Amino acid sequence: MAKKPFSYAWLEGVAQEMRANKDVCYIGQLNIPTATLPTGEVIDLAKEFGLIRTVRAPIDEDLNVNMSIGAAMAGLKMVTAIPSMIPHWGMEFIKNQAGSLRLMTGGQANTSFVLILQGASRVGGPAAQHNYVGGEAAYATIEGIKIVVPSDAYNGKGLMIAAIRDADPVIYVSYSEVGSTAPVEVPDEAYTVEIGKAAVRQEGTDLTLVAWAPATIDVAKALPEIAKAGIKVEYIDLQSIKPLDTxxxxxxxxxxxxxxxxxxxxYGGFSSHVISEVAQFVPGSKVRKITFPDAPGPGSKEMIEWMRPDAPKILDAAVKMMKL
Known part of the structure; x- marks a missing residue:
């Protein structure tokens, strides 16, 4: 076991599954990724597995999703990376084909593949069309698929391996901010993190705090300040939003x-669904959410930071909730 960055850990999971199963292949839009550890270990999918099992695909999200579905029906297991989280590209084929065909055919048609949505986060710099977040909520409306949202290198690798082995299509949401988190201890061997199982990162009795993907970075900064305020928080990292660990x-x-x-x-993010589930099945509970405002993401880093649901906003909300 060694400390590994997110960029290495998830790719290590892909490489290990490709070594274990010759039917696992990789489609990369424009490039096939490589990753290196400071100690010199290198993962190079194209070099190790060749251009039969690794495909450099064009910038055509519809084509790449369709190729993945067709390959799955032919018996292969594709891991397909799209360096964008704009949810409408390829969605028609995920909705009408990938999410439905296995059930419509009584299991005769296999449409299982992993779609990696990479790169989006609101960090300042990119213009609004590249500052997209919350796309996982749009995919959550599609029946027959699963959605995972890793928050660090450990669950990044474990969720990737679990997604590759799963019988359903899995959307693997890879936020760039998560990719920039500090390396953590990651086992060298293959392992899985259960899809549909949340992680209780901290136990408490006063307030349940729920986050996933890049919001976990803000929560981690807020927790020490909330503790100083005397509030005992139970912190849950969802890890998967579909199925949701209710x-x-x-x-x-x-x-x-x-x-x-x-x-x-x-607006319309997955937090609304979490709150509606709790309001329905835990009557009397007090609920609140903090999100980015309903506005396109500006290129200005200063404006992004002002909009961000950051640690001070989380602390303020927690203190106010204790007065309810």
């Missing part, structure tokens, strides 16, 4: 009576 979520809110959800997605 058992863990409901048990926590029944204990604390309060739910605060932090999300980088804007």
């Amino acid at each position: 058992a863990t979520l409901f048990a926590s809110v029944k204990k604390t009576g309060r739910l605060l959800v932090v999300e980088h997605g804007p």
Whole structure:
């Protein structure tokens, strides 16, 4: 076991599954990724597996999704990376084909593949069309698929391997901010993180705090300040949003009576679904969410930071919730 960055850990998971199963192949839009550790270990999918099992695909998201579905129906397991989180590209084929065909055919048609949505985050610099967040909520409306949202290198690798082995199509949401997090201890061997199982990162009795993907970075900064305010937080990292681990979520809110959800997605984001589930099945609970405002992401870093649901905003919301 060694400390590994997110960029190495998830790719290590792909490489290990490609070594273990000759039917696993990789489609990369324009390039096939490589990753290196400071100690010299290198992962180079194209060099190791050749251009039969690794495909440099054009900038055509519809084509790449369709290729993946067709390859799955022919018996292969594709891991397909699209360096954008704009959700409408390829969505028609995921909705009408990938998410439905296996069930429509009684299991005769296999449409299982992993679609990696890479790169989006609101960090300042890119213009609004490249500052997209919250796309996982749009995909969550599609029946027959699963969605994972890793928050660090450890669950990044474990969720990738679990996604490759899963019988359903899996959307693997890879935010660039998560990719920039500090390296963490990651086992060298293959392992899985269960899809549909949330992680309780911290136990508490006063307030349930829920986040996923880049919002976990803000929560990590807020937790020490919330503790100084005397609030005992139970912090849950969802890890998967479809299926949603309602058992863990409901048990926590029944204990604390309060739910605060932090999300980088804007209006109509997945936080609304989390709150609606809790409001329905844990009656009497007090709920609140903090998100980016309903506005395109500006290129200005200063404006992005002002909009961000950051640690001071999380602390303020937690303190106010304790007065309810």
